[in-house]
Amino acid sequence: MKLYGYYRSSTSYRLRIALELKGIAFENIPVNLLQSEQKGAAYTSRNPFGSVPMLEADGRDRAQSMALIEWLDEAHPERPLLPADxxxxxxxxxxxxxxxxxxxxxxxxxxxxxxxxxxxxxxxxxxxxxxxxxxxxxxxxxxxxxxxxxxxxxxxxxxxxxxxxxxxxxxxxxxxxxxxxxxxxxxxxxxxxxxxxxxxxxxxxxxxxxxxxx
Amino acid sequence: MKLYGYYRSSTSYRLRIALELKGIAFENIPVNLLQSEQKGAAYTSRNPFGSVPMLEADGRDRAQSMALIEWLDEAHPERPLLPADxxxxxxxxxxxxxxxxxxxxxxxxxxxxxxxxxxxxxxxxxxxxxxxxxxxxxxxxxxxxxxxxxxxxxxxxxxxxxxxxxxxxxxxxxxxxxxxxxxxxxxxxxxxxxxxxxxxxxxxxxxxxxxxxx
The missing domain is CATH 1.20.1050.10 (Glutathione S-transferase Yfyf (Class Pi); Chain A, domain 2)
Structure with a gap:
């Protein structure tokens, strides 16, 4: 998995914690928000929201951190983030x-x-x-x-x-x-x-x- | 189920649609936001967020519309809102x-x-x-x-x-x-x-x- 993010973005930080807690290895790819890299055409063609984080996994680019975290827990059920009850x-x-x-x-x-x-x-x-x-x-x-x-x-x-x-x-x-x-x-x-x-x-x-x- | 809401609140409207689509009967209890009824002690003791909607179901008061919708779909799996795939x-x-x-x-x-x-x-x-x-x-x-x-x-x-x-x-x-x-x-x-x-x-x-x- 490749995580496009920014060190101080709280939504990127969410994903880093989620991946770490689940023990999933990922490559961290910095996106420079201060230089508006996330608004460039190369990025928005993959993520129209022009936001971080974006997770590249299983051949798909996913945006929106909460949807990503719910997906991670469903696609990788080991070490669940949500409790069972x-x-x-x-x-x-x-x-x-x-x-x-x-x-x-x-x-x-x-x-x-x-x-x-x-x-x-x-x-x-x-x-x-x-x-x-x-x-x-x-x-x-x-x-x-x-x-x-x-x-x-x-x-x-x-x-x-x-x-x-x-x-x-x-x-x-x-x-x-x-x-x-x-x-x-x-x-x-x-x-x-x-x-x-x-x-x-x-x-x-x-x-x-x-x-x-x- | 009792849904505490306000007609024009978009999060209350979310819950009404969700309950209707799932075919779950509910009692609609209006909370007057213009009179700040949701900030009164009687209400916040049940929902510290002081917000609508609040759903009373199975003896528990639940707040936060997205958490509620996810819960509804898990607790009442018939007519699912989320697809299976x-x-x-x-x-x-x-x-x-x-x-x-x-x-x-x-x-x-x-x-x-x-x-x-x-x-x-x-x-x-x-x-x-x-x-x-x-x-x-x-x-x-x-x-x-x-x-x-x-x-x-x-x-x-x-x-x-x-x-x-x-x-x-x-x-x-x-x-x-x-x-x-x-x-x-x-x-x-x-x-x-x-x-x-x-x-x-x-x-x-x-x-x-x-x-x-x-």
Whole structure:
């Protein structure tokens, strides 16, 4: 498999974690978003969404990270990301899709760029916007985790939810979001970051990260 | 089952279509978003996201429309929304999740309200924002449909993709979005709206629609 992605893209990061957790080998192909490589004809002819990640596998180019993760789990059922139990599957998806559908888009680069130009907002206003939507979704996620009595992971090992949570928490930390009242999320973050799968998938350790420690 | 929703909420509309297509009887319980009923303690104690839709079924309150639709299809496998074939499942999810993850949130009421206050944008600027994001995702969706040679529906009958597409198209028409260069989307819209399941689910035919034709 070939994963076209960008080290700091949270959706690319999701896929890296998913592939690592499933133990699927992949070739990492950086796409330079800052140079709009994903908008070039060579790329959009394969992925009309002009987005990362794109996964080339079994002769098909697939876009859209959540559809990809659902596909990965169906096409490669070993080391499942979703639990087997129907109720648990719902629980994992509720929390993951809260982040993927409510939170991701307003914080994504195209929206942040639009706020700057044409809407003319300052970086301060954009930072406030960013933290506003983080609080609005991560607050209820924390509440649900508390209701469920969650420990180090949502279930006995990291899976579907953690694949989506960790990249969002990484982004939130870049914007100095305060996790002081979110002990469940912080505990899950720490437990995940201690695992080699999450370390290999981390933006800090990607070849296209210019600040990568050698 | 009890569906808590709002006639014009696109995620509530998704669930109504899904339940209708699956032939599952449900009680429709209106939640008045304009009066912020979904933010009251009685509601948020059941659904911390403070959002519609919420589905009460099998003694559990479920939130998050995409997680709900995936759950419905697993818990009630008759009349499946997702096709059986692995590749077709991916195709349906790619298109549905493009709309649910990229497009829905920037057009959702909380974001539009924030653009107005505190950001101070005019209705004209908000309408331009709205159509900008519609074009950005529905353009590639149309391209994919053209690549796939889609007819009246993505597959032989409406399912997962149409459940997500139709509410977004309904919203787009309210904002006078031009579908002139999107014949595949328009054809699917027309084919769906001709079906009684989509007619019963339509915002025009909900009891909480103040303009409902008697």
């Amino acid at each position: 129907l109720e648990d599957r719902y629980t994992a998806r509720e929390l993951a899709y809260a982040i993927a559908t409510e939170l991701h888009a307003p914080l994504n680069l195209p929206v942040l760029k639009y706020l700057k130009n044409p809407l003319g907002h300052s970086q301060d206003e954009i930072d406030t916007w960013y933290r506003h939507w983080l609080a609005r979704t991560l607050g209820p996620v924390e509440q649900r985790l508390a209701q469920l009595g969650t420990g180090d992971f949502l279930f006995d090992r990291p899976g579907f939810f953690e694949v989506v949570l960790l990249p969002q928490v990484y982004n939130a930390r870049r914007f100095s979001f305060d996790f002081g009242d979110k002990p469940h999320i912080e505990r899950i973050e720490a437990a995940c970051l201690a695992l080699p799968e999450f370390q290999r998938a981390h933006p800090d350790n990607q070849p296209d990260n210019p600040e990568r420690s050698q | 692995l590749e077709d499942r991916y195709t349906a999810r790619e298109l549905a999740y493009a709309i649910a993850t990229e497009l829905h949130a920037p057009l959702n009421l909380p974001v539009l309200k924030y653009l107005k206050n505190p950001l101070g944008h005019s209705q004209d600027e908000i309408d331009t924002w709205y159509r900008h994001w519609l074009a950005r995702t529905l353009g590639p969706v149309e391209q994919r449909l053209a690549q796939l040679g889609t007819g009246d529906f993505l597959f032989d009958r409406p399912g997962f993709f149409e459940v997500v597409l139709l509410p977004q198209v309904y919203n787009a028409r309210r904002f006078s979005f031009d579908f002139g260069d999107k014949p595949h989307i328009e054809r699917i819209e027309a084919a769906c709206l001709a079906l009684p399941e989509f007619q019963r689910a339509h915002p025009d035919n909900q009891p909480d629609n103040p303009e409902r034709s008697q």
